[in-house]
Amino acid sequence: MPLKKTVNDSHSRWMDADGPESGIAISSRVRVARNLAGIPFPHLLNNAKAEDVIHAVRLAVEDKELAKQAGVLELSLLSALSPVERQILVDKHLISPDLIDNFERKAVVLRDDEVISIMVNEEDHLRIQCLLSGLQLNEAWDLINQVDDGLEKTMDYAFSEQLGYLTACPTNVGTGMRASVMLHLPGLGLVKQLRGVLNAIGKVGLTARGLFGEGTEALGDLYQISNQITLGQTEEEIISNLTAIVRQIISQEKATREALYKDRRDFVEDRVYRAYGILKNAHILSSEEAMRLFSELRLGIEMNLLSGIPAKLLNELMVRIRPAYLIKVAGREMSAHQRDVFRAELIRNEFKEL
Amino acid sequence: MLCERCGQRPATVHMTEIINGHKSETHLCEVCAREIQPQGFGFVPQIHLHNFLAGLLNHELGGEQHDQAETTGNRCEKCGVPEGQILKQGLLGCGDCYPFFEDKVLPLLRRIHGSTRHTGKVPERTGGRARLAKEIGILKNHLKEAVSREDFEQAAQLRDQIHQLEKSMNEGGEV
Numbered sequence A: 001m002p003l004k005k006t007v008n009d010s011h012s013r014w015m016d017a018d019g020p021e022s023g024i025a026i027s028s029r030v031r032v033a034r035n036l037a038g039i040p041f042p043h044l045l046n047n048a049k050a051e052d053v054i055h056a057v058r059l060a061v062e063d064k065e066l067a068k069q070a071g072v073l074e075l076s077l078l079s080a081l082s083p084v085e086r087q088i089l090v091d092k093h094l095i096s097p098d099l100i101d102n103f104e105r106k107a108v109v110l111r112d113d114e115v116i117s118i119m120v121n122e123e124d125h126l127r128i129q130c131l132l133s134g135l136q137l138n139e140a141w142d143l144i145n146q147v148d149d150g151l152e153k154t155m156d157y158a159f160s161e162q163l164g165y166l167t168a169c170p171t172n173v174g175t176g177m178r179a180s181v182m183l184h185l186p187g188l189g190l191v192k193q194l195r196g197v198l199n200a201i202g203k204v205g206l207t208a209r210g211l212f213g214e215g216t217e218a219l220g221d222l223y224q225i226s227n228q229i230t231l232g233q234t235e236e237e238i239i240s241n242l243t244a245i246v247r248q249i250i251s252q253e254k255a256t257r258e259a260l261y262k263d264r265r266d267f268v269e270d271r272v273y274r275a276y277g278i279l280k281n282a283h284i285l286s287s288e289e290a291m292r293l294f295s296e297l298r299l300g301i302e303m304n305l306l307s308g309i310p311a312k313l314l315n316e317l318m319v320r321i322r323p324a325y326l327i328k329v330a331g332r333e334m335s336a337h338q339r340d341v342f343r344a345e346l347i348r349n350e351f352k353e354l
Numbered sequence B: 001m002l003c004e005r006c007g008q009r010p011a012t013v014h015m016t017e018i019i020n021g022h023k024s025e026t027h028l029c030e031v032c033a034r035e036i037q038p039q040g041f042g043f044v045p046q047i048h049l050h051n052f053l054a055g056l057l058n059h060e061l062g063g064e065q066h067d068q069a070e071t072t073g074n075r076c077e078k079c080g081v082p083e084g085q086i087l088k089q090g091l092l093g094c095g096d097c098y099p100f101f102e103d104k105v106l107p108l109l110r111r112i113h114g115s116t117r118h119t120g121k122v123p124e125r126t127g128g129r130a131r132l133a134k135e136i137g138i139l140k141n142h143l144k145e146a147v148s149r150e151d152f153e154q155a156a157q158l159r160d161q162i163h164q165l166e167k168s169m170n171e172g173g174e175v
């Protein structure tokens, strides 16, 4: 039963750090919105109608031909999971936080490697998502396109010749596509160039958002860059535009790191090894502090200032140190302080041999 | 060299900044360097997208009636959602809301996307005419290229294909 495996195992394919540019581009995600023709959008459906949609999606994803093309997809009701387990799916980036609200009428479809997931009855009837390691937007779109073609054989989509795929929110209409790349930008952060870079992004139809941020602060120097416009551009145009800009940012980050290596190596080295020392020895760690330290450690690994710590481990730890997963592993509710102690212990154990 | 910031202590910290690919250097003393410690990038708090859209739609639909009740206004023929509710939620009710509220939705789309015409993927089965139209568009581009490189044999072939597709489109959809 893949869903149990998904919530018990903190690992997901996108964390493998084996994609192109994965030293800076942690992961790439493409998500498309689709709705069934003739049925009101999810926010207008009562529970019985919402179940009809889930049923239609279940039939479509269990189609044998689709399985041959795109791999076995399994639909599960969100109500089959505990609140902690639902949160783990969010922390693993497989579903959005919105899918958890009113979970009684919602479902998730997963491929067993978690590369493909489909949210059912979120803002739209379907949100098909593909998540890959590194900078691989084209590959992600190809996979989605296949799954989408397969689903369309069984389901009638709400589509208009003029406006494309029709969505509940007019910001998604057209391609229904949101493509995004998660970037780790500690170098630009250190030399305080981030604001400039990210402001520039807004001027070319993209948005930048801090990841895991509690409102305003970006945690762990992680930023998500995504397209804003979905109408009037083809999927390929959206992706090549986003990819080009992301490559720009990556090369700026690389140039900054080179300059730091040349001119300020002792300063960076000090930060990296302090982070390493704290992670290896601390007995109380908040998730904010841990994320900051992971970021510094990751920078150290990528700048070859320290070795022996796989990037894959850091990707996984980002999920494992979140409250939901800690509670799942501990098997009991914990106060914030208890979690901080438990988190530090978990990290110390991982770093014992490193 | 003295610190560029205080001009009093010797500069021992040399910071490199890269702006648009150009490197610029700042020389500071230890004290000043610590004072301008790198800070995280602060984001403008995110506006709640739906409220924001609702505001835009409100402008598009009604203008001054900001306190319009959820149940007022025209209702979509298909899903029955009233204008008032769309304004409040920033969400349309169903696919048919798009043509039904067209005169209000199109200006909004132009403002959000700078366009009111989809040029991307067309679903294979339900796409029908749209799919044909897209294919014809692609062939016409090929035709233009063929003519410009004076490949008239290719051009004639393409012209035949285009005629074929246009014919089936006029006959009602399927190839």
Ligand SMILES: [Zn+2]
Binding pocket: B003, B004, B005, B006, B007, B008, B009, B028, B029, B030, B031, B032, B033
């Ligand atoms: Zn000074």
Ligand SMILES: [Zn+2]
Binding pocket: B076, B077, B078, B079, B080, B081, B092, B093, B094, B095, B096, B097, B098
């Ligand atoms: Zn409607």
